[in-house]
Amino acid sequence: MPYLVLVAARYRVFSVRVAAVTSLTPHFVRVTLTGDALAEFSSVGLDQRIKIVLPIPGHGFTDLPDGEDWYGSWRALPDAERNPLRTYTVRSFRPDARELDIDFVAHGDTGPASRWVSACRVGDELRIVGPAVPSSPAELPSGAAEFDPGAANRILLAGDETAAPAICAILEALDVATVGHVFIEVPTDADRLPVSAPAGVEVRWIARNGASHGVRMTDQVHAWASTVAAGPSDAPSTCAEPVELADVDVDEQVLWDIPTASDQRPVYAWIAGEAGCVKELRRHLVRGVGLDRKQVAFMGYWRHGKAEN
Numbered sequence: 001m002p003y004l005v006l007v008a009a010r011y012r013v014f015s016v017r018v019a020a021v022t023s024l025t026p027h028f029v030r031v032t033l034t035g036d037a038l039a040e041f042s043s044v045g046l047d048q049r050i051k052i053v054l055p056i057p058g059h060g061f062t063d064l065p066d067g068e069d070w071y072g073s074w075r076a077l078p079d080a081e082r083n084p085l086r087t088y089t090v091r092s093f094r095p096d097a098r099e100l101d102i103d104f105v106a107h108g109d110t111g112p113a114s115r116w117v118s119a120c121r122v123g124d125e126l127r128i129v130g131p132a133v134p135s136s137p138a139e140l141p142s143g144a145a146e147f148d149p150g151a152a153n154r155i156l157l158a159g160d161e162t163a164a165p166a167i168c169a170i171l172e173a174l175d176v177a178t179v180g181h182v183f184i185e186v187p188t189d190a191d192r193l194p195v196s197a198p199a200g201v202e203v204r205w206i207a208r209n210g211a212s213h214g215v216r217m218t219d220q221v222h223a224w225a226s227t228v229a230a231g232p233s234d235a236p237s238t239c240a241e242p243v244e245l246a247d248v249d250v251d252e253q254v255l256w257d258i259p260t261a262s263d264q265r266p267v268y269a270w271i272a273g274e275a276g277c278v279k280e281l282r283r284h285l286v287r288g289v290g291l292d293r294k295q296v297a298f299m300g301y302w303r304h305g306k307a308e309n
């Protein structure tokens, strides 16, 4: 599981507390975390992921191990004493203010993270796991962010609401000359978030409004793929021959297919969200349309019916 690799010494547990809780839309809640420990937190990329460590009711964080091998010790704990870990995106980090924002999707009380965010208050304690400021360049953290378009200035970003925080952070940092398309599926019309983007990037918020998860976004990405496959006049055709793909059982494995950096790709695509939906898009784009895998990052962020861990 690529995003569970937290054993490197450069990753550590940061003690933080809730500084603000802001309801952004019916399904997005922004939690601003603060704490002196964040002076040591390292920001490593636009779609940077961290782990949040949730309190155990009645015990808080008393059983959470500390020190360099905290992760090994945490894994060895009995279930009842092991604080739940969940993966979230750093929506923004303000080092001078020692503040970090996370945009949570409130999806009911089915999971500990969603349950926590619906009840959290200013002053509540939390722990996050992330990279510490390196003490030397050799220690630069890696593996905590994936967006890497190389020299491509044409992009596709697509995802559901769990990917919206990463997509918004990416959009706000893109070079003004970037062109492309962005498809973000959210639960309702009222869940569209304000975000700035370069003039040449078309951002479409797609409201599910009761439709099955991922269907509307998938349709839009298929339509995008057919224009790429046809080779638009202002961009080189990006399609190789369709290839066979090893199947990924998204109920047993994490779907995490990331290309190595390349300066050669004319188009770069970044796709994240519910794993079954991402798997379908991967099959369509790579096996069906023949999009080169070196151009697309596919990331299953969560799986219907399965808790993380």
Ligand SMILES: Cc1cc2nc3c(=O)[nH]c(=O)nc-3n(C[C@H](O)[C@H](O)[C@H](O)COP(=O)(O)OP(=O)(O)OC[C@H]3O[C@@H](n4cnc5c(N)ncnc54)[C@H](O)[C@@H]3O)c2cc1C
Pocket: 003, 049, 086, 087, 088, 089, 090, 102, 103, 104, 105, 106, 107, 110, 111, 112, 113, 114, 115, 161, 162, 163, 165, 166, 300, 301, 302, 303, 304, 305, 306, 307, 308
């Ligand atoms: C790299 C990465 C970055 C992420 N960034 C964010 C982020 O910034 N904001 C964010 O909200 N999420 C983000 N996620 C997704 C988040 O980690 C999952 O949604 C996680 O499962 C939520 O934990 P939980 O404790 O609420 O639910 P869990 O205990 O993991 O799951 C309980 C049940 O809820 C279901 N479930 C989980 N998430 C959802 C959902 N969004 N909608 C409907 N049902 C769901 C599960 O299928 C399961 O049945 C990210 C995931 C990854 C891998």
